[in-house]
Amino acid sequence: MTVRISEIFYSIQGEGRFIGTPSVFIRTSGCNLRCVWCDTPYTSWTPEGEDWTIKEVLREVRKYSARHIVITGGEPLLAAEIQELAATLKRAGAHITIETAATIFKPVACDLMSLSPKLANSTPWKRQQGKFAQMHEERRLNLEVIQKFIGRKGWSAVSESLFLPLAPGYRVYFGQIGSTVVVLLMVEIRRK
Numbered sequence: 327m328t329v330r331i332s333e334i335f336y337s338i339q340g341e342g343r344f345i346g347t348p349s350v351f352i353r354t355s356g357c358n359l360r361c362v363w364c365d366t367p368y369t370s371w372t373p374e375g376e377d378w379t380i381k382e383v384l385r386e387v388r389k390y391s392a393r394h395i396v397i398t399g400g401e402p403l404l405a406a407e408i409q410e411l412a413a414t415l416k417r418a419g420a421h422i423t424i425e426t427a428a429t430i431f432k433p434v435a436c437d438l439m440s441l442s443p444k445l446a447n448s449t450p451w452k453r454q455q456g457k458f459a460q461m462h463e464e465r466r467l468n469l470e471v472i473q474k475f476i477g478r479k480g481w482s483a484v485s486e487s488l489f490l491p492l493a494p495g496y497r498v499y500f501g502q503i504g505s506t507v508v509v510l511l512m513v514e515i516r517r518k
């Protein structure tokens with residue numbers, strides 16, 4: 327059982343709820359979207375990486391003292407073995423954050439799920455003659471998947487200072503569909 331990994335590294339979280347927290351980052355390779363401004367094209371446009379067994383990932387992560395682990399991508403939920411990986415890390419005592427574009431739902435073990443649906447400005451209309459644009463448009467915003475994550479039993483929203491009537495209590499940055507409907511752009515939910 328292997329997971330395609332682009333990189334595993336130790337760093338300080340630069341955004342979100344645990345900003346400033348020393349963490350081990352596991353970056354999976356492969357994404358079902360093609361954001362035009364993607365800052366990790368080596369996991370999406372031209373995916374690179376190697377297949378790691380879950381044991382190998384665990385061994386690598388244990389080289390660092392950090393308890394916090396961020397599983398990011400690419401799109402980590404695309405990996406067939408992601409649930410097994412997360413469950414193994416959890417059993418080993420890790421605090422897990424998963425960063426996802428929220429286009430795929432899996433009941434994966436973690437402590438904080440950081441959802442980052444993509445807005446219309448992400449669509450690559452011109453890049454590579456626009457060959458991924460239609461696919462990206464169809465997938466980038468999946469309200470059903472977002473709802474499933476938010477509705478997970480035993481989870482609650484991270485309460486921050488920004489609120490919208492649509493989703494009171496959720497951490498909401500900004501977002502829209504077309505020019506009228508406000509939706510969640512980035513939401514963090516965690517286990518109670």
Ligand code: SF4
Binds near residue numbers: 360399427
């Ligand atoms: S979802 Fe993330 S990894 Fe995938 S293309 Fe967009 S920015 Fe890149």
